[in-house]
Amino acid sequence: MSFFETQHLTKAFGGLIAVNDLSFKVEQGKIYGLIGPNGSGKTTVFNLINGYYPITSGTILFEGQELNGLPTWKICKLGIGRTFQIVKPLRRMTVLENVMASAFNRTAREEESREKALEVLEFCELLKKRDYPAKGLTIGDRKRLEIARALATGPKLLLLDETMAGLTPQEQADGVVLIRKIRDSGMTIIIVEHIMQVIMNICDQILCINYGQEIVQGSPVEVANNPAVIEAYLGRE
Amino acid sequence: MKKMRWSALIPLLLLLVFPLVIQSDYYRHIFIIALMWVVIGSSWNLLAGYTGQVSFGHAIFFGTGAYTAGLCATKLGISAWWGMLLGGPVAVLVGLFIGWVCFRLRGPYFALATIAVGEIFRIVATVWRDLTDGMQGILIMQTFRSKIPYYYLALFLAALCVYAIHRVIKSKWGYCFVAIREDQDAAESMGISAFRYKSLSLAVSSFFTGLAGAFYMNYMAFIDPHVVFSLHYISIMAILVGIIGGVGTLWGPPVGAFVMVLLQETFRSSFFGLLPKWVSEGHVLVFGVLVIFVIRYMANGIVGDWSKIKRIWSKEKPEPVATIGS
Numbered sequence: 001m002s003f004f005e006t007q008h009l010t011k012a013f014g015g016l017i018a019v020n021d022l023s024f025k026v027e028q029g030k031i032y033g034l035i036g037p038n039g040s041g042k043t044t045v046f047n048l049i050n051g052y053y054p055i056t057s058g059t060i061l062f063e064g065q066e067l068n069g070l071p072t073w074k075i076c077k078l079g080i081g082r083t084f085q086i087v088k089p090l091r092r093m094t095v096l097e098n099v100m101a102s103a104f105n106r107t108a109r110e111e112e113s114r115e116k117a118l119e120v121l122e123f124c125e126l127l128k129k130r131d132y133p134a135k136g137l138t139i140g141d142r143k144r145l146e147i148a149r150a151l152a153t154g155p156k157l158l159l160l161d162e163t164m165a166g167l168t169p170q171e172q173a174d175g176v177v178l179i180r181k182i183r184d185s186g187m188t189i190i191i192v193e194h195i196m197q198v199i200m201n202i203c204d205q206i207l208c209i210n211y212g213q214e215i216v217q218g219s220p221v222e223v224a225n226n227p228a229v230i231e232a233y234l235g236r237e
Numbered sequence: 238m239k240k241m242r243w244s245a246l247i248p249l250l251l252l253l254v255f256p257l258v259i260q261s262d263y264y265r266h267i268f269i270i271a272l273m274w275v276v277i278g279s280s281w282n283l284l285a286g287y288t289g290q291v292s293f294g295h296a297i298f299f300g301t302g303a304y305t306a307g308l309c310a311t312k313l314g315i316s317a318w319w320g321m322l323l324g325g326p327v328a329v330l331v332g333l334f335i336g337w338v339c340f341r342l343r344g345p346y347f348a349l350a351t352i353a354v355g356e357i358f359r360i361v362a363t364v365w366r367d368l369t370d371g372m373q374g375i376l377i378m379q380t381f382r383s384k385i386p387y388y389y390l391a392l393f394l395a396a397l398c399v400y401a402i403h404r405v406i407k408s409k410w411g412y413c414f415v416a417i418r419e420d421q422d423a424a425e426s427m428g429i430s431a432f433r434y435k436s437l438s439l440a441v442s443s444f445f446t447g448l449a450g451a452f453y454m455n456y457m458a459f460i461d462p463h464v465v466f467s468l469h470y471i472s473i474m475a476i477l478v479g480i481i482g483g484v485g486t487l488w489g490p491p492v493g494a495f496v497m498v499l500l501q502e503t504f505r506s507s508f509f510g511l512l513p514k515w516v517s518e519g520h521v522l523v524f525g526v527l528v529i530f531v532i533r534y535m536a537n538g539i540v541g542d543w544s545k546i547k548r549i550w551s552k553e554k555p556e557p558v559a560t561i562g563s
Contacts, residue, residue, distance in 0.1 A: 076428035090419035101412040105428035108409050
């Protein structure tokens with residue numbers, strides 16, 4: 001039994017097949033990269049994993065359990081946390097309250113939730129901003145808040161959807177440090193990212209897709225040198 | 238917690254001594270009604286202000302509570318006071334059914350459904366004469382001739398309701414409610430079942446509103462469908478109490494309840510008989526103007542924009558201490 005895998009995962013929106021027969025396995029404790037040109041179906045894969053869209057065909061298995069048909073909140077309870085590419089801060093709550101709302105996923109007691117939230121905020125280096133309203137954060141901090149909130153739900157698998165997009169090079173470097181730190185804490189990560197420097201640096205395995213279909217799977221070096229990947233990104237000569 | 242204890246103590250003490258100082262039954266009556274509206278407004282606010290599910294039909298729960306109490310007397314032959322026990326739970330059942338139908342959908346469906354169900358309840362209560370006696374209404378004997386027992390019961394209900402809601406919003410439920418209000422997708426991905434927590438919020442909200450309805454039956458000793466299931470006297474009034482006081486604040490609805498009830502009474506009585514009678518016809522117009530004013534200048538209500546109001550006040554009367562000194 002693998003830690004996480006999809007089998008022949010397919011999603012059709014009417015006639016448009018956004019994800020087409022995608023099968024991949026993720027090993028526990030690794031960082032798995034999902035890359036592909038714009039509109040290739042990366043975020044759709046995340047939306048299928050966390051139950052936001054119903055699956056057209058195929059299965060998703062997490063620790064041997066089938067996720068098909070489960071509601072989003074139940075999938076979170078099983079231990080899959082996610083961030084959103086278009087960040088969704090709970091605007092009229094403070095940073096701490098945002099993370100506490102997540103931390104209640106594993107406890108019903110207020111003090112425990114607060115403790116967990118403070119711990120996560122320290123880990124994500126947001127502790128100083130804990131009393132800021134979430135709507136007042138910079139984009140870099142909003143992305144961090146997304147990660148903090150996903151971590152506070154106590155996941156075993158973390159889905160990171162373009163957490164570096166729109167950040168300055170310095171913020172990106174800090175982000176890479178944070179993601180490594182999360183991996184070192186024993187979590188498994190699936191990451192969608194456009195910035196090649198980031199993805200090549202931190203991933204153990206990469207899956208490149210285009211038009212919802214697999215182009216190649218392998219180590220970062222294998223993927224980067226694959227002619228089909230280069231063609232998908234840069235076009236044919 | 239500490240802050241809540243102190244800020245709550247002063248108004249509570251004032252309200253406790255009020256009927257002892259004020260002997261007039263008329264003013265006691267107004268305060269009883271205002272306290273009842275504290276309960277309804279706070280309940281509405283838990284659902285609409287904290288959970289983001291705007292109800293245009295709180296009369297459903299109010300009327301259900303009132304009729305539960307009334308029918309205890311007319312159909313079951315027991316005291317209408319049993320309604321204080323049964324009114325809340327029956328209103329919750331009605332609420333949960335509406336939630337079960339509507340909370341699977343997003344957007345304005347819940348709000349629209351509450352309008353529709355409210356009208357259905359009013360019409361059914363009017364037409365189903367065998368059960369409700371239709372427009373004849375339900376008339377019972379008042380238990381007490383004095384206003385004092387009713388006053389303290391209303392005060393107890395209001396305090397209980399505000400305290401319960403305070404506890405709810407500081408707990409896991411409260412965080413889940415606000416998370417759903419702010420972003421339902423984010424909340425679901427944080428492990429919060431939007432359907433479950435919306436239903437819980439609705440259950441608490443309808444429980445207290447039903448309780449207020451049962452109290453109304455016992456206090457007024459007369460109800461009819463057009464009063465207790467009224468769209469504008471109950472449902473819209475609940476919204477006004479919330480908006481004027483401050484949506485999504487604990488003390489907004491209590492403040493809004495007193496402001497609205499006093500204002501309504503002032504106009505209804507044509508400024509206590511000082512102005513010509515036609516003024517009383519204008520109270521709905523005044524509410525309309527008030528809502529426009531509040532939405533335009535203090536969108537967060539009296540409590541939500543209190544710091545803003547204080548600033549205007551201090552600008553108009555700069556440094557009152559210095560004036561006294563000179």
